[in-house]
Amino acid sequence: MPEFDDDLVVAFTREQVNEWAGRRLTDTELTRINEVAAESAIPLGIFAIAAALGQDEPEEEPETPEFDPGPEIDDQGGMSEVLPSYFSEREG
DSSP states (O other), X not given: OXXXXXXXXXXXXXXXXXXXXXXXXXXXXXXXXXXXXXXXSHHHHHHHHHHHTTOOOOSSOOOOOOOOOOSOXXXXXXXXXXXXXXXXXXXX
């Protein structure tokens, strides 16, 4: 019978996260990743990995996180949505 330790923590090292990111992340960026990880695709990825390991399926299917791609690209490189007052002053 499998054992389950409810106090077991899974953590990723800064080195591992930097490798996945493709660059060295700042402390602020790592803090932000910690804040948004549960709302990202990470839970779905963990579900897929667990399924591939042959684990029993969870009682409930995990909710697919919403993905926010950010501002759409426009003729200002997508920044007019982020900085509308800057671009409206330049156009006007």
